[in-house]
Amino acid sequence: MRIALLGGGSWGTALAIHAARLHQDVVLWVRKDEVAERLRRERENARYLPGIPFPDNLSISADPGVIHDVDLVLIAVPSGAFRATLRWMQPRLREGQTVAWATKGLETSSGAWLHEIAEEELGAVFPPALISGPSFAAEVARGQPTALTAASQSERSLDRLAGALHGEALRIYRNPDVIGVELGGALKNVLAVATGIADGAGYGANARAALMTRGLAEMQRLGEAVGAQPGTLTGLSGLGDLILTCTDDQSRNRRLGRLLGQGYDLETARARIGQSVEGVETARQINARARTLSVDMPICAEVHAVLYQDRPVREAARRLLERDPTHENPAG
Structure with missing residues (x-):
């Protein structure tokens, strides 16, 4: 070939x-x-x-x-x-x-x-x-x-x-499932920024696990809205890629998030990475799609706010933690 x-x-x-x-x-x-x-x-x-x-x-x-x-x-x-x-x-x-x-x-x-x-x-x-x-x-x-x-x-x-x-x-x-594979590959970058921010701020392993798990729930909600197959989002291109990029510093998105969590501004963080960081622009587009489709994606919304609205990291964390209690599985 x-x-x-x-x-x-x-x-x-x-x-x-x-x-x-x-x-x-x-x-x-x-x-x-x-x-x-x-x-x-x-x-x-x-x-x-x-x-x-x-x-x-x-x-x-x-x-x-x-x-x-x-x-x-x-x-x-x-x-x-x-x-x-x-x-x-x-x-x-x-x-x-x-x-x-x-x-x-x-x-x-x-x-x-x-x-x-x-x-x-x-x-x-x-x-x-x-x-x-x-x-x-x-x-x-x-x-x-x-x-x-x-x-x-x-x-x-x-x-x-x-x-x-x-x-x-x-x-x-x-x-x-083209749309499902695309969605997983795009959204995991935004969620890797989120876990990087949490680790850079010193929030610990519990917070990282919560962000990954609830981030997967956001991926599944958006997937349902755009017609992705559920099995795709728990497969290699969804959950698999999410685990990889959220837990290993070979991920540029996670490294950028860690720098933000440590107090660096976005421009400085991007300069220190020195390569394209897809999650930065994807956060903007995913946030817009979520609003258009009326899909609840609070983690992605807070990442967007940190990146583009100068929201302090600890304020973003507080907003996530103080949301009203809800069912883990709304269908159940």
């Missing part, structure tokens, strides 16, 4: 390294010629994944033409660049190819789900397809055991994704 990974950040690089262990013809595409030249010369991505060498057969290119000759184009760019990437790709694609993405989040300007953007920009010829789940890039790049979900309503797309990535230390599970 011929595979092109678009995006020279940590996740795109890690997936390219893994794919190149399984297939001979894999190319990592980056926007700038000088970046491509540096990666070819150094044979590692020293900025994002230092010390992890590229397989000998992994090609690096900044040539837009590389996507025309591959079977699978897998996009791993920040969500804010997703639409522009599709528009750039569209005239270079050919019938019979599979387009999928490993991007998590919503469009920062509109709040659109990524599958909605894909349908708008690519049409029905390329059905939406993605991979998501509990995965830190460095561990995938090192070949450590990982399980991911491939989501699409196209069996052909699922076959391509599984064929491209399933093998060695990476296991792929199939799921037709």
